[in-house]
Amino acid sequence: MTLRVFESFAGVGTQRMALERANIPHEVVGISEIDKFAIKSYEAIHKEIHNYGDIAKIDPKELPDFDLYTYSFPCTDLSLSGKMTGMDKGSGTSSSLLWESEKIIREKRPKYLLMENVKNLVGNKFKKGFDDWLAILEDLGYTNYWKVLNATGFNIPQNRERVFCVSILGDHEPYEFPEESQLTKRLTDIIEPSVEEKYYLDEKRATRVLKDMIENGKLNFSQDLHDPSLQVNATQVVRLGGIIDKNGKKHQAGSIYDKNGCSPTLDTAQGGWRQPSIIVDDTQGFDGIRYYNTYSPTLRAQRSGLKTLEYCEDKQHLDESNLEESPAYIRIRKLTPKEYWRLMGISDEYFNKAQEVNSNTQLYKQAGNAIVVNVLEGIFTNLFK
Numbered sequence: 001m002t003l004r005v006f007e008s009f010a011g012v013g014t015q016r017m018a019l020e021r022a023n024i025p026h027e028v029v030g031i032s033e034i035d036k037f038a039i040k041s042y043e044a045i046h047k048e049i050h051n052y053g054d055i056a057k058i059d060p061k062e063l064p065d066f067d068l069y070t071y072s073f074p075c076t077d078l079s080l081s082g083k084m085t086g087m088d089k090g091s092g093t094s095s096s097l098l099w100e101s102e103k104i105i106r107e108k109r110p111k112y113l114l115m116e117n118v119k120n121l122v123g124n125k126f127k128k129g130f131d132d133w134l135a136i137l138e139d140l141g142y143t144n145y146w147k148v149l150n151a152t153g154f155n156i157p158q159n160r161e162r163v164f165c166v167s168i169l170g171d172h173e174p175y176e177f178p179e180e181s182q183l184t185k186r187l188t189d190i191i192e193p194s195v196e197e198k199y200y201l202d203e204k205r206a207t208r209v210l211k212d213m214i215e216n217g218k219l220n221f222s223q224d225l226h227d228p229s230l231q232v233n234a235t236q237v238v239r240l241g242g243i244i245d246k247n248g249k250k251h252q253a254g255s256i257y258d259k260n261g262c263s264p265t266l267d268t269a270q271g272g273w274r275q276p277s278i279i280v281d282d283t284q285g286f287d288g289i290r291y292y293n294t295y296s297p298t299l300r301a302q303r304s305g306l307k308t309l310e311y312c313e314d315k316q317h318l319d320e321s322n323l324e325e326s327p328a329y330i331r332i333r334k335l336t337p338k339e340y341w342r343l344m345g346i347s348d349e350y351f352n353k354a355q356e357v358n359s360n361t362q363l364y365k366q367a368g369n370a371i372v373v374n375v376l377e378g379i380f381t382n383l384f385k
Contacts, residue, residue: 001025003384004066006110008032008055008073008101012041012354012366015070015114017346018376024384029064037362038369041354055100060107069105072116072371073098078126079118087129102136112383113137113167116371119148122163134165142167145175151345153180154374157187157262158343162371164379178378187263187278190342191335200333201277263335263343268368275334275364337363345373 003026007015010031019026028046032055033039043049052058077085077095087095105113121130134144146165151158166175269275335343337360341351344367354363 002027003068004029004064005068005070006030006032006063006066006104006108008069008071008104009097010042010051011035011038011072011370012346012350013046014344014346014371014373015072015376016046017350017373018371018380021373022377022381022385024380026068029066032058037358038366040357041362041366044353044357045350055097055104058100058104060104063104063108066108066110068112068114069101069108069110070114070116071098071101073101075118075121078120084125086126098133105137106140109140109169111169113142113165114379115146115165115167116162119161119163122146122148137167140169142169143172143175145177147177149177149375149379150180151343151372151375152183152262154178154345154372154378155181155183155185156343156345156372156374157183157185157190158264158266158372159262160265160372162375164375166379166383176382178382183262187261191278191339195333195336199336266340266343266368269340269364270361275340277332277334337367340364340367343367344370345375345377346370 003019003024005016005019005026005028007013007028008031010033013028013031016026016028028049030050030052031042032052033042034054039049039051052063073087074094074097077083077087077093083093085091085093085095087093087098089096089099120126134146137144144165144167146163148161148163151160151162164177166177168175263276266276267274337355338348338351340363341354342348346367351363354366358366
């Protein structure tokens with residue numbers, strides 16, 4: 001039997017990708033998407049589509065029948081990093097588009113529903129609205145199963161917690177979500193070996209990061225550099241680095257992460273240096289931020305030929321004679337669009353097709369709005385197999 005699918009808020013079609021990967025026979029009979037750039041990527045990846053456009057303007061009676069309805073409605077007004085204005089029916093917020101799905105579900109009554117959104121949907125502020133939504137589905141004859149799942153539990157090195165809700169109409173075997181497993185991949189497994197220079201922090205920004213760490217006591221050059229208790233390893237650097245705004249708030253976006261660790265939750269990276277940055281080795285000896293290996297893989301930082309030293313309380317121990325003769329050169333760069341898509345579990349083949357029709361700005365945004373394919377694959381496998 002071929003599963004008939006309708007993807008609302010379709011994005012680039014990660015639900016469809018997951019069904020393909022799970023080898024579940026299916027046909028996407030329609031989608032709803034208004035972002036013209038996401039539509040271009042969807043078409044490039046999946047070829048022919050029937051897009052019914054703005055969900056608020058859809059007449060459900062004009063839709064074909066389908067068995068699975070997916071609705072990853074906008075998180076703009078629910079996310080901790082968003083507007084936090086909620087999803088109340090009739091409020092006019094982007095997140096209130098959830099309620100446009102009600103008319104479609106009432107009319108078409110598909111057997112299966114799949115919802116995805118940010119974890120904050122089930123937090124104290126918005127849980128009542130979520131419960132109200134579940135109550136409507138129950139009145140329509142659905143049984144709801146929901147759970148917060150993290151991408152790290154599906155071998156994706158991105159700390160991305162999302163709430164998923166599976167709803168099944170009528171009689172059925174009780175649904176169980178897939179169990180999360182141990183993460184074996186790290187950022188180093190997905191990063192590209194060589195990227196364009198434009199992805200690297202320039203001298204000014206790199207110096208600012210280091211200055212921030214020194215001023216906040218994260219790097220202290222006033223004592224003996226060879227004291228092991230003072231060594232700053234890469235993991236410490238990535239946790240403590242970052243850009244601090246005028247109000248003293250440290251942002252996740254712009255922070256520096258270890259390539260041997262995990263990425264933070266990816267957002268749409270719109271505006272400024274919002275993509276997470278990583279520390280990478282530069283074996284070519286680029287004269288950027290210079291780190292001396294005193295206790296490998298321990299790193300000590302000194303900016304050669306710049307003014308960074310003026311931020312140190314005591315410069316006497318920064319004499320290079322105190323350090324090993326062979327410095328390790330480390331640079332900081334932001335994640336590329338391809339790495340963003342990999343962190344959503346999307347294949348390079350599909351990324352390459354989308355890249356042909358979209359700018360980097362749109363590719364970042366589309367990944368940030370997508371659903372991790374590995375998580376969806378696990379959910380669909382348990383649901384349909």
